[in-house]
Amino acid sequence: MNTVSSEDHVVKIFDELYSIYGSQNWWPGETQFETIVGAILTQNTSWHNVAKAIENLKSHKLLELNALVEAEPEFVKKLITPVGFFNVKYKRLKSVLDYLVSTELLKFSCEPVEELRDELLAINGIGPETADSILLYAFERPIFVVDAYTRRLFSRLGYGWMEKASYDEIQRFFMESLPLDTGLYNEYHALIVMHSKILCKKKPLCLDCVMTCLMRFEG
DNA sequence: AGCCAGGACTGAG
DNA sequence: CTCAGTCATGGC
Numbered sequence A: 001m002n003t004v005s006s007e008d009h010v011v012k013i014f015d016e017l018y019s020i021y022g023s024q025n026w027w028p029g030e031t032q033f034e035t036i037v038g039a040i041l042t043q044n045t046s047w048h049n050v051a052k053a054i055e056n057l058k059s060h061k062l063l064e065l066n067a068l069v070e071a072e073p074e075f076v077k078k079l080i081t082p083v084g085f086f087n088v089k090y091k092r093l094k095s096v097l098d099y100l101v102s103t104e105l106l107k108f109s110c111e112p113v114e115e116l117r118d119e120l121l122a123i124n125g126i127g128p129e130t131a132d133s134i135l136l137y138a139f140e141r142p143i144f145v146v147d148a149y150t151r152r153l154f155s156r157l158g159y160g161w162m163e164k165a166s167y168d169e170i171q172r173f174f175m176e177s178l179p180l181d182t183g184l185y186n187e188y189h190a191l192i193v194m195h196s197k198i199l200c201k202k203k204p205l206c207l208d209c210v211m212t213c214l215m216r217f218e219g
Numbered sequence B: 001a002g003c004c005a006g007g008a009c010t011g012a013g
Numbered sequence C: 001c002t003c004a005g006t007c008a009t010g011g012c
Helices: A005-023 A031-042 A046-057 A065-070 A073-078 A086-101 A105-109 A113-121 A126-140 A148-155 A169-176 A183-198 A209-219
Strands: none
Touching: A005 A169, A005 A183, A031 A046, A031 A126, A046 A073, A065 A086, A065 A169, A073 A086, A113 A126, A126 A169, A126 A183, A148 A169, A148 A183
16 A cells, blocks of 8 residues: 655655765756757757767867857858757747846846746747756756656656656646655656666556665655 | 667657 | 647667
């Protein structure tokens, strides 16, 4: 019988993942700006390809706000070619950069996170996951990032409703199940990604891994 | 040789 | 609102 609340279960799964993989030290990037650029470039794209694009930008001294906005569009597109969708992604990137240029960076540590989120979502090319990734990983605001891995893993851990649920519904579930904690949200999302893509490469998500988690939870 | 990657927008019904 | 089509490269 399962008398454990979903709150405890969600915490338990975190503890389990953390005990297996340890601290992930996300986001994989050195600067705030690099994190923002990476958040755009990684849309539906493997991080392996994004890392190459980031490296290209870095080696041309373009991984900096002013330098990148003023760079030649076609040249930037060439540098980010490995990520695919480079035309749309350049446009999205440019939209965000223009927004950052016209904005006081200070507001990101003052304004209510809901308002910042709405501003980011208003930018063409910024959807919920990208907005939340920027808020959480670049500006260290406490907001839970949901992605395809989150849906898939938790669907198989007893939360089948996530398969069809909206982004906001899933996010609400996690944030109501966990304390409001930037560090916790940071690690949790990173651990879900790590677990999903390193250990469970098989598709659908390796059932053995899921069973291992469940059994350890039961025990 | 396909299929998929740390999504989001658009247009059609 | 729901949903297929679109964007495009690289790894397996």
